[in-house]
Amino acid sequence: MNQASQPNDSPAIRIFDAENMRRALRRIAHEIIERNRDLGALVLAGIPARGVELARRLAADIETIEKVNVATGVVDVSMHRDDVRRRGALPVVRASELPLPLDTRTVVIVDDVLFTGRTCRAALDAIGSFGRPASIQLAVLIDRGHRELPIRPDYVGKNLPTARSERVRVRLEETDHEPDGVWLVKSPNEK
Amino acid sequence: MNTDWSRKDLLGLRELSAEEINFVLETADAFKQVGTREVKKVPALQGKTLINLFIEPSTRTRTSFELAAKRLSADIVNITASASSLTKGETLKDTAKVLEANHADIIVLRHGSAGAPQFLSTHVRASVINAGDGAHEHPTQGLLDLYTIREKKSRIAGLHVAIVGDILFSRVARSNIFALLKLGARVTLVGPSTLVPRAFEQLGVAVTHDLEKVLPEVDVVNLLRIQHERQRKEYFPGLGEYIRLFGLTKERARLLKPDCLIMHPGPINRGVEIDSELADGAQSVILDQVTNGLAVRMAVLYLCSGANGS
């Protein structure tokens, strides 16, 4: 079979369109509200770049539902990663932004895709360097499995069974200048 | 999101593009914030070994690199000229080879000879960071000066920067000139004609020997340390005359725009390049430079080390 060489041209299955995504986020917002009595103590901390946008959308949803302004933040993980030497190009480092002190806060880490769990571990370390929050939770749009660390999400938009060689492509208007959506991309090398 | 940074070495600012310089400054923003955290340490360079090879004495730069490396969780060893085998006749190349055999990942080199870091980089796989080579370049000082200007003025392009003092022998001046011009600033060099020869105009800067004429026009005045005691006796008559002509006195400082920044790479000769009160005054950003130096050096170590991994 004639396979395209560009990853973006590889066969892709759409998992979410914009409407699916909106609904998934709205559901996560409801779950966050249910689990956390004191929404004022909450921080939605996104991992750059898409996690930051997802955290903003969740905060907007919560405000719509509960009329409460929830704090958002940025947790940059690049200087806490343990695989810098093994990746081709360096991740861009961004400054973290968290409301301090964290002691009485519940931090919800927000990211687009949960895979090995290493990014999440780095986020836990990064948050730890700012202080000791009362608790930390994890919200992800897609959980694609293949965990390499004992990490489990508290909120999941969709559980998506994948092969290791496949990729999950997430696109958001604000970060990617493309319509919202999630695709499962088959490896171009697969026969 | 990945970067286009592909340099394992930082040898000077002349070879960097404006985009690369901006990228280091943006990366430094993130590292500056680490200094405000409860735990001022990140694991980015965990397991890496950094050697501070200082063949020429320096306290500030060496300390700044050492702190930067420690905040990045690297292991660090300081080697100074007197403690190195160079005093026993070992060549710089052999010294570096020995360091590499000890698995050094990054060598930060301060050396009296222009081009020494470049020479070293051709002989070792480790990242080589220039911490000042002769009168050639001092790239991290140039970057921290730019970072400080950008932080206070929100931009570099369009600003007018005066660099005052011993330009001929200054690596700080050269690194500043190269980077400021790339980012679109105007640069005027001020000092005695022996230390600020007209030849510098070929680099794209203005040269003047009239400090008072320049002061009202500039957004930043960067005062370089002036030396007379040792090697400069043939270049100007004495410190007294230097202060009369080129010292930033309180009277002269009145000519400055109210928001003009006063910078100095240190160590300061109080009462020579700059009046003592001015050095501590509202316009002075001298201590900000030190703080920013740490962030800039963390960014440089992080980027060069990352680019040397694959």
Place this chain on the structure above:
Amino acid sequence: MTATIIRNGRIIDPANDRDEIADLYLVDGKFSEQRPNEFEEIDATGLIVSPGLIDLHVHFREPGFSHKETIASGARAAAAGGFTTVVCMPNTSPVADSPSTIGWIRDRAEEVADINVLTTGAISKNLAGEELSPIGSLAQAGVVALTDDGRCIQNNELMRRAVEYARMFDLPILDHCQDYNLVGNGLVHEGYWSTLLGLPGWPGAGEEAIVARNILLAESCDHRLHCQHISSAGSVRLLREARVRGVKISGEVCPHHIALTDAAIENFDTNYKMNPPLRAQRDIDALLDGIADGTLDVLASDHAPHAKFEKEVEFDAAPFGIIGLETELGLFLDLLVHKHKTIDIARLVALFTMNPARLLGLKSGTLSLGAAADVTLINPALEWTVDAAKFESASCNTPFDGWKLKGRAVRTIVAGKTVWENAL
């Protein structure tokens, strides 16, 4: 009897005003007009038949620095470059400032060298610039010139007496022109690149001040004074004016000073570090003008070997100098004759033969009947690539490795005997 006929080459013999296609007879080590009966024949069709080339400025490093070059390896390099006669500088260890050292070098050359290795004596004892060396004894020991090369006598009074005294023995003075105060710790041409790179500048005035001094002394002492490796435009101007007036002053040019500008130092490669330094394009232009109008009438290499480990150091710690014997003729042919068309090949031959011979009072440098049969066969059109790994020299400190050049020597003959032949 040994005899050779060099057949059908273009014979260029400036001293005898000869430039024709003819056969040349070499009999018993001398040029002969008698066609021999038994002979070896060399077909020189398409080649230049030149008097053996002379390089009056080389460093063979023996005694004292045989890890850089020996008289044997230096002589082989010279032969490979087309040179039948070289003049060694006295900055050996011990310095060639005594008859015994001169004697040692001459004996050694006799033993190991196939070419004529001539010696110079130091002007001042131990090259210290303080007192005269025993110039009369050096003359008797057979030096062909006096020089403190590598150093420059700063004391004008001492230099004046040296010129006056040397005149008594008809020994020319060769001077490395450098004012120590003006040059200071200068490493590279003072100009754009020194400003940019923060390297200490070596201003043209540092050479010109001494060239001017030498002109005054050559004139007042009425004796031959030769300025080595002229590098700056101002020096050319001074020499031109003096030579027009008939002052016995001369100047030489090295290939690197017309092949490269100071822009070459950008990467701090120590193979571009020489003294005097590479200069700006306007200096190169002035040197070319000086060669064209005869102001500069001697070409030389300043062949200065240094071991790899000595050059593989920081720029300011590296010794000055590059080797040149094996690239010199190719560079000058390529640049002066082919590329810039500064001079024709007959003039080039004169600059390598007659002119240095006259300066030094040598009988060689001609194809005159009865003279020693030193011949260089040159293929001016042969294109070749410099390969430092294949040099005969013991060192390889050259910036010209990999250069493609047009023209080179293909056979070197000393006293009728072929001492080197191009393997190509």
